[in-house]
Amino acid sequence: MKEDITNQEDFLKRTTFYETRDSASVYLIVINDYRLRGTLAPFEYVREDIKRIIWNNRRIDFIRELENGIYNESIKENSFKIY
Numbered sequence: 001m002k003e004d005i006t007n008q009e010d011f012l013k014r015t016t017f018y019e020t021r022d023s024a025s026v027y028l029i030v031i032n033d034y035r036l037r038g039t040l041a042p043f044e045y046v047r048e049d050i051k052r053i054i055w056n057n058r059r060i061d062f063i064r065e066l067e068n069g070i071y072n073e074s075i076k077e078n079s080f081k082i083y
Contacts, residue, residue, distance in 0.1 A: 009036055 005011045018029040035041055 012036070 012031065012034045016031050018031065020027050020029075035045075
């Protein structure tokens, strides 16, 4: 038996415990906290993602600078071959 939830925001505001069942099982759900789709996530939830994005951007910049440095140095010394 599937119950359709028409208004998610109202459902989450008024519900902290939810029970549903199908032919084989009973599902008990406790809602401690929620965030609706399309709203901003709290900083605590996205902190690690932000750190990863910044670290990855710095890593990509470092690799590009390293490649450009090697390329420019080889042009100065005229010591490269294109395959």
